[in-house]
Amino acid sequence: MRCPKCGSLEDKVIDSRSSKDGGSIRRRRECLECENRYTTFEELERIELRAIKRDGRHEPLDRHKLLNSIVKACEKRPVGLEQIEEAVGEILQGLEADQTREIPTSTIGAAVMEKLHSLDPIAYVRYASVYRQFQEIGDFIDEINSYEKRAVRTAAQPELFTAS
């Protein structure tokens, strides 16, 4: 860090404090040249994802909204909030790993369904039916269908092996 007073690049950290959620760190530093003390603030760099709707409108991908939609699908199911939080984290990580920052809502929906499919079958069906109601017939349905075909194929696979 460059000392704001004298411009020296030599400093030492005299105190580090993590924020409550662990997402940021505040550091007290002291310049080795002039002994000026100053504070730096480090934050985890989050990749800003945007959701693109079918009509072409964009909006920031809202983690909270995503979480709520899954919580709703898992209502009265044996799925804990911690599991859901973890699932949301994994879904977002998966989306962040893609090359694009602008993600069609259909892709987000498909990622959620894939996760729910392994989490709880009832929650999966609920989520799918809600999305079927609200989304226009189109890409999204195609995506669900192709996912379901893949899922069925995967589920059928062990039988293929044991049958022979």
Ligand SMILES: [Zn+2]
């Ligand atoms: Zn200095």
